Amino acid sequence: MAAVKQQVEDGTRMQAVTFAVLVITYLSLNSSLNLLNKWSLGVYGFRFPFLLTSCHMAFSFVVLAPVALRESWESHRRTLEKQWKGVVYIGSFMALNIALNNISLLDISLTLNQIIRSAIPVVTCVLAIMVESRYPSRQELTALIMLTFGVMLAVWQGTISGKPYAIAFCLVGTVCNGAMMTFSGKVLNEKLDVVRLTFYTAPVSLACLAPFFWAYERERFWAYLPSHSNGVAFIMLVSSINAVLYNMVHSLMIKKTSAVTTTVLGEVKIVGLLLLSAMLLGEGKEFTLKMTLGCVLAMAGFALYSHTKIQKYRESMVPRVISLTASGTGSAAELAPLKGGEVGVLHRGGSGSGTTPPPRV
Numbered sequence: 001m002a003a004v005k006q007q008v009e010d011g012t013r014m015q016a017v018t019f020a021v022l023v024i025t026y027l028s029l030n031s032s033l034n035l036l037n038k039w040s041l042g043v044y045g046f047r048f049p050f051l052l053t054s055c056h057m058a059f060s061f062v063v064l065a066p067v068a069l070r071e072s073w074e075s076h077r078r079t080l081e082k083q084w085k086g087v088v089y090i091g092s093f094m095a096l097n098i099a100l101n102n103i104s105l106l107d108i109s110l111t112l113n114q115i116i117r118s119a120i121p122v123v124t125c126v127l128a129i130m131v132e133s134r135y136p137s138r139q140e141l142t143a144l145i146m147l148t149f150g151v152m153l154a155v156w157q158g159t160i161s162g163k164p165y166a167i168a169f170c171l172v173g174t175v176c177n178g179a180m181m182t183f184s185g186k187v188l189n190e191k192l193d194v195v196r197l198t199f200y201t202a203p204v205s206l207a208c209l210a211p212f213f214w215a216y217e218r219e220r221f222w223a224y225l226p227s228h229s230n231g232v233a234f235i236m237l238v239s240s241i242n243a244v245l246y247n248m249v250h251s252l253m254i255k256k257t258s259a260v261t262t263t264v265l266g267e268v269k270i271v272g273l274l275l276l277s278a279m280l281l282g283e284g285k286e287f288t289l290k291m292t293l294g295c296v297l298a299m300a301g302f303a304l305y306s307h308t309k310i311q312k313y314r315e316s317m318v319p320r321v322i323s324l325t326a327s328g329t330g331s332a333a334e335l336a337p338l339k340g341g342e343v344g345v346l347h348r349g350g351s352g353s354g355t356t357p358p359p360r361v
Contacts, residue, residue: 139304
């Protein structure tokens with residue numbers, strides 16, 4: 001029994017290490033992609049977000065094609081016959097999220113944009129109830145609300161402005177982001193792996209984004225390209241590699257946890273970057289009392305959410321045994337969790353004997 005218990009503990013420890021590596025990889029790729037896009041679109045002057053994202057989608061499809069196409073066409077046909085609605089939803093919502101958010105930034109302050117998009121965990125939670133019938137506990141809902149308001153306070157710089165259409169686009173884009181996350185979780189839970197999901201959704205997103213590039217960026221890009229050809233090639237290649245890795249890890253995070261948990265990690269990343277900038281870049285003087293309270297509230301919400309998830313995980317790992325007891329002329333079987341230190345023993349009342357099978361984990 002001691003050997004079995006040790007195996008369970010080793011397995012749990014290995015799962016924890018694997019999950020920690022996954023989270024670190026996810027946050028690293030998320031941050032590097034955001035920084036690279038910000039540098040490209042802002043500092044370098046490559047102001048073609050629809051073209052850049054279209055390039056990411058096309059690159060993902062081309063790179064993953066050799067892996068995905070190792071399976072037979074018949075296998076892909078069966079998968080798409082079953083999952084095509086989810087694939088179309090995910091690809092479309094991803095493209096709409098990017099397009100509407102980028103358009104909204106033309107006539108909305110970045111602060112208001114970030115405040116609106118801070119509500120993504122709550123939006124995803126509501127959509128998970130509607131799409132997947134996943135109802136949060138009271139503690140989880142409280143933690144999500146605390147986290148959302150904390151991030152809103154932390155990113156609010158005191159001034160917000162925006163035209164009505166831009167605010168509406170940002171709101172709709174936020175809902176599209178939550179919908180994309182929710183449908184990704186639903187499809188991944190139905191045994192579709194992350195490679196095929198990325199491979200299938202990339203052409204859908206590309207088809208949705210292409211009209212925006214054609215309408216808003218095509219003429220400006222052809223005028224910009226001749227004098228910046230080397231920089232354009234570098235940006236498209238490096239950011240595309242980062243994007244395809246991030247998209248796959250992002251899907252894996254949703255599959256291993258949930259859409260809501262993945263958005264929670266994204267919110268914590270925002271607060272973490274604010275705190276790191278204050279400590280490492282000397283921006284602590286810019287921290288107001290409001291921002292400090294926001295960071296504290298957000299981290300408290302994250303701690304509460306994490307505690308709730310860890311509790312549920314521990315409960316799911318409690319070994320259970322079947323206890324058979326005879327009552328009168330009949331018998332009843334009930335499934336009961338082991339108490340601390342107990343050994344999985346199968347009891348049979350009235351027989352005067354018992355057997356000791358291995359515990360079921």
